[in-house]
Amino acid sequence: MVLDLVVLGILLLSSVVAFMRGFVREVLTIGSLAGAAAATLVFGSSLTPMTRGWIIDPNATEPQSLFGLVPYEMLAPVIAYAITFVTVLIVLNIITHMVSKGVHAVGLGPVDRTLGVVFGLVRGVVIVGLLSLVLNFVLSDTQRETMFSDSKTYPYVGYLADLTGALMPGRDVLDKVKNHGTDEKAAEKVGQQPLEPGQARKSAGYSSAQRKKLEALVEQPQDQRKSRSMQFNN
Structure with a gap:
């Protein structure tokens, strides 16, 4: 009214x-x-x-x-x-x-x-x-x-x-400014969602097996390191 x-x-x-x-x-x-x-x-x-x-x-x-x-x-x-x-x-x-x-x-x-x-x-x-x-x-x-x-x-x-x-003019800029806060809140909510039992968050780092291969590669001599590196990359 x-x-x-x-x-x-x-x-x-x-x-x-x-x-x-x-x-x-x-x-x-x-x-x-x-x-x-x-x-x-x-x-x-x-x-x-x-x-x-x-x-x-x-x-x-x-x-x-x-x-x-x-x-x-x-x-x-x-x-x-x-x-x-x-x-x-x-x-x-x-x-x-x-x-x-x-x-x-x-x-x-x-x-x-x-x-x-x-x-x-x-x-x-x-x-x-x-x-x-x-x-x-x-x-x-x-x-x-x-x-x-x-x-x-x-x-x-x-x-x-x-x-x-x-x-x-500049409508796209206004939409980006308006949606910026909404997108950030949505991203925070996704990051804060509780995990299911037995579910683990994905990590962007190396796995345990990959880290062990890296440690072994560092300890190898120079001539063996190149061949190990090729195997690791494959």
């Missing part, structure tokens, strides 16, 4: 927000974030020398750091990338606001809001898929079945998790 409320809440909230903002503004907002991130990757390093000159004293004789924890050499590129991201994002958001107002000014407001609801539902489904993927990573199949046995939306959430995981 709790899972159903969470899923419905995410879908409803995403749809309401998209309805209020409109389809054009929602799409352009995502584009603004992507554009700001791209600009940060391209131009962020160019601002690093400037920010380094702002915060680093070239005449200082001791290492400079923020609160004695973060060296200024590490802080300078962080500031440069942050300034680039925020500046580009503000400019793109201004453009987004102007375009959105223009769409409503020409009488396309109802269409924009209707498409916004559709966009909000799709976005909500994507969010639910990502959250369900996290649940699949954290909880085992048995734990999920027990916790969400009374949920009506759990089958759909599980399908979304599988679909989202199939589309994500």
Whole structure:
């Protein structure tokens, strides 16, 4: 029941927000974030020398750091990338606001809001898929079945998790990390299983007969040792 409320809440909230903002503004907002991130990757390093000159004293004789924890050499590129991201994002958001107002000014407001609801539902489904993927990573199949046995939306959430995981890059790495602990526990259980009466654990070492042959081979003269070695190997 709790899972159903969470899923419905995410879908409803995403749809309401998209309805209020409109389809054009929602799409352009995502584009603004992507554009700001791209600009940060391209131009962020160019601002690093400037920010380094702002915060680093070239005449200082001791290492400079923020609160004695973060060296200024590490802080300078962080500031440069942050300034680039925020500046580009503000400019793109201004453009987004102007375009959105223009769409409503020409009488396309109802269409924009209707498409916004559709966009909000799709976005909500994507969010639910990502959250369900996290649940699949954290909880085992048995734990999920027990916790969400009374949920009506759990089958759909599980399908979304599988679909989202199939589309994500690096899925094999996540599976290996998730199964690593399970495999270790299984191996420990196998090693700790009680033996049947009269059963002995297998050993990777030599048998008693092989050890006796080795001892005899060591004690033999050099000329006889070669022939003994060939017999032992055979």
